[in-house]
Each structure stands twice: as structure tokens, then as C-alpha cells.
Amino acid sequence: MLNNKAQALVEFVLILPILIILIFAIIDFGRIFVTQNELQTLLSRVSVLDKEQMNYSDIHNTVNEFNKEQIDVALNYKDNGYLEVTLTKKVKIFTPGLNIVLNNPYDVKVNEVIKYE
Numbered sequence: 001m002l003n004n005k006a007q008a009l010v011e012f013v014l015i016l017p018i019l020i021i022l023i024f025a026i027i028d029f030g031r032i033f034v035t036q037n038e039l040q041t042l043l044s045r046v047s048v049l050d051k052e053q054m055n056y057s058d059i060h061n062t063v064n065e066f067n068k069e070q071i072d073v074a075l076n077y078k079d080n081g082y083l084e085v086t087l088t089k090k091v092k093i094f095t096p097g098l099n100i101v102l103n104n105p106y107d108v109k110v111n112e113v114i115k116y117e
Contacts, residue, residue, distance in 0.1 A: 045062055
């Protein structure tokens with residue numbers, strides 16, 4: 001019986017680092033998806049702004065009004081009265097190894113094209 005308990009302990013010790021890395025990776029991917037969802041919600045706020053007063057400072061103030069961390073705003077005026085708004089936020093990756101695969105900090109970007117008159 002003593003041999004079986006020792007064997008189970010050794011197997012657990014070998015599997016534990018893999019489980020911890022897997023849990024941290026799940027948490028990091030969850031943080032990325034939550035950040036993407038927050039940025040998409042902020043973009044919907046931007047799309048209801050008054051179309052005549054839509055400039056960089058108004059959009060930047062609306063996006064960063066309640067956020068602790070800075071969100072980058074990029075505007076690209078297209079032909080035919082369209083405006084492409086891109087929001088970017090950096091997410092720090094904590095998982096060892098995953099921070100090499102995904103650049104650390106990972107840039108979460110969302111964009112939307114809005115009719116601009």
C-alpha cells in the first residue's frame with residue numbers, strides 16, 4: 001500500500017506544473033476576451049455620438065471617461081463619408097510561455113466603420 005501512495009504523489013507532482021500553467025492560460029485568455037468585449041461596448045458608445053461633432057478629442061474623452069487604463073483611439077477617415085474608429089488596449093500576459101507566443105503585452109484591437117456626415 002505504501003508504494004501506491006508514493007506513486008500517486010510522484011504523478012501528482014509531475015502533473016501539477018502543467019495544470020497550473022493551463023489554469024493561468026485560461027485566465028489570460030479570459031482577460032483578453034473580457035477586454036475585447038469592453039472595447040466593443042465602448043465602440044457602441046462612440047457610434048451614438050453626434051455625427052456632426054465627432055472629432056478625436058470627443059471620441060477619446062468618451063472612451064477614456066471611466067477607464068483607469070489608457071485606451072488608444074485611432075481615426076481613419078474614408079471616402080464617401082465613412083469613419084473607421086479603432087480602439088486598442090494592452091493586456092499583460094502572466095502565463096509563462098504564453099507571453100512568448102503572444103507578444104507581451106498583448107494588443108487587443110477592435111474597429112468599426114461609422115457613417116460620418
